[in-house]
Amino acid sequence: MSVSARPTHDAETEQYQTVFTGKVLEKLQVLLERYPTKQGALLPALWLVQQQRGWISDRNMTEVAAVLGLTPAYVKGVVTFYTMYHQHPVGQHFVQVCTTSPCNICGAEDVVHALLQATGAKELGATSPDGKWTVIEVECLGACGFATPVLIDDDFIESVTPERVAELVRKYQ
Ligand code: FES
Incomplete structure (x- = not known):
């Protein structure tokens, strides 16, 4: 049984704090080595964001887009397609x-x-x-x-x- 802590940091209302720093950035770099293109790492990169923040805000999507060389609209299209990604804070x-x-x-x-x-x-x-x-x-x-x-x-x-x-x-x- 997995019990994961789900912080509810609200990146929309507070000063934005970059997700991809320190150990999270290291994890992203490991991911990027596994895929032939940066775009290929989009799903696990979004998962990393959700693990850190508990959900994926528009600001987070913009950061992911910048890191992977994609447009925010493309990233949002992926986030809104899959129910596994949360677009607002959810329960633990x-x-x-x-x-x-x-x-x-x-x-x-x-x-x-x-x-x-x-x-x-x-x-x-x-x-x-x-x-x-x-x-x-x-x-x-x-x-x-x-x-x-x-x-x-x-x-x-x-x-x-x-x-x-x-x-x-x-x-x-
Ligand atoms: S209809 Fe397939 S699992 Fe419910």
């Missing part, structure tokens, strides 16, 4: 529930409802008042035979039912 635990049709007919909506209740997040995309939980719906997670699949941070959990939710949430408290 980020929960993704598949509600695509095959899971939906097996009760995914009930799992979502149980998660919103158990975590206190109350609505999709909102963060619980204690800052611990954000729950979202996502498209097919590739485990259609194991409805309902749920991702909590980096942990993939299959066959979640409303009855299992309270116990699951307790494990991450």
Whole structure:
């Protein structure tokens, strides 16, 4: 079970602090050696930013674009395409529930409802008042035979039912 600290530094309202300095810059340089072009390192570079800041702000996207020789618009297009990247601060635990049709007919909506209740997040995309939980719906997670699949941070959990939710949430408290 992974429990990651997710700082909520707000790069939009405070004086901007560069992400790629010190050890983070070293990690980026290692990444860049693995790819034939700088553009190829875009996804892991964005992941580095999210690990550091908890989410990816427009200023962060501009910094990534500058470092990789891309346009901010291109970087934003990638960030907005993938649900794994957060465009605003999220809870310490980020929960993704598949509600695509095959899971939906097996009760995914009930799992979502149980998660919103158990975590206190109350609505999709909102963060619980204690800052611990954000729950979202996502498209097919590739485990259609194991409805309902749920991702909590980096942990993939299959066959979640409303009855299992309270116990699951307790494990991450
Ligand atoms: S439809 Fe839910 S995992 Fe594929």
